[in-house]
Amino acid sequence: MANQTSSALIDPTLADAAHGPLLFAASNHPAVGPRRTPRHQHARGQLIGARQGLLQIEAGSAHWLLPAGHLAWIPPGLPHALLAPQGFDGWSLYFSAAASARLPGDPRVLFPGALLLAAITRALAWRPAALDAAQQRLAEVIVDELVASVPLPLALAQPRDRRLRQVARALAQQPHDGREVEAWAARIGVSARTLARRWQAETGMGLAQWRQRLRVLHALPQLLAGDSVTRTALGLGYDTTSAFIAVFKREMGTTPARYVRSRGATA
Known part of the structure; x- marks a missing residue:
């Protein structure tokens, strides 16, 4: 549509x-x-x-x-x-x-x-x-x-390079995609070193960290809508719930369950 x-x-x-x-x-x-x-x-x-x-x-x-x-x-x-x-x-x-x-x-x-x-x-x-x-x-x-009010860390810088933006758009549509830098570089026709260097320069973080933050941003509405932490974690490409919780806490300063409870919902 x-x-x-x-x-x-x-x-x-x-x-x-x-x-x-x-x-x-x-x-x-x-x-x-x-x-x-x-x-x-x-x-x-x-x-x-x-x-x-x-x-x-x-x-x-x-x-x-x-x-x-x-x-x-x-x-x-x-x-x-x-x-x-x-x-x-x-x-x-x-x-x-x-x-x-x-x-x-x-x-x-x-x-x-x-x-x-x-x-x-x-x-x-x-x-x-x-x-x-x-x-x-x-x-x-x-x-x-x-x-x-205190701002929440929900911003994610976008790369300016048109080839890098192809990667950003693809990940935004499928945040569970776990391909490494080498695979993405081959897809857009640049070397892995070039992709890694430009991504860091244009977004202020490496591709892996950028993808982790993107996954946390996608997790928020799922958690607040009532999805369990485990279901959310697995749907976003994490092998274990504990790995997702660790990333969420690093990005948001609290665990998924505590974040959801503080918003008046349950996880």
Whole structure:
């Protein structure tokens, strides 16, 4: 099934209105099947939330996977593209230039606390118009909570070389693929040494480590959806559950089970 180009969540003139109300809210209509939004940018900063599904975000040279229940912050003026391979249900908040200046200058993914989530839920019911005094106070709470939030290590730099990007795309589609550098080098017509050197230079990590992080990013929505740690590990190409747990802990700073419990689910 071919990807469908999604319509804008909000009137583009509002997303590019850097001044005016502190924030505008927009909810996405649940989409079934692949959906994509071509590379674009806004004068306003954008906070994206996922209710259901998995959203791929390309911003600058980095690539994120946004699992349900998480948030992604995209600063104003940053070109980005969105892809939901299997459909997506989510929302966006668009922040004024003044508010965005108080928020992080780099894109990031985070997990919302209870206060932030409750404030966002209320703000999503607002119309894109001037805020009254109570709404303004709640909008300020949202900004303060975002400023205090801790980013999650869910970014994955993408190689720029077109041949290396073939490898990155193939692994993104099949993260369980365990082929070594030599096999990938033969596939794209370069030497193993060239592939290893360029991959390190363009992504900041070796191919093996890059693939491990990619697998962890793919594991998050599976775990949060209720898949067991063992099933997730085996599906992503690990020979043992313990090997997957070790990689997950190295990347996320905690075990898969603890990560899922901290998000209010069970593994």
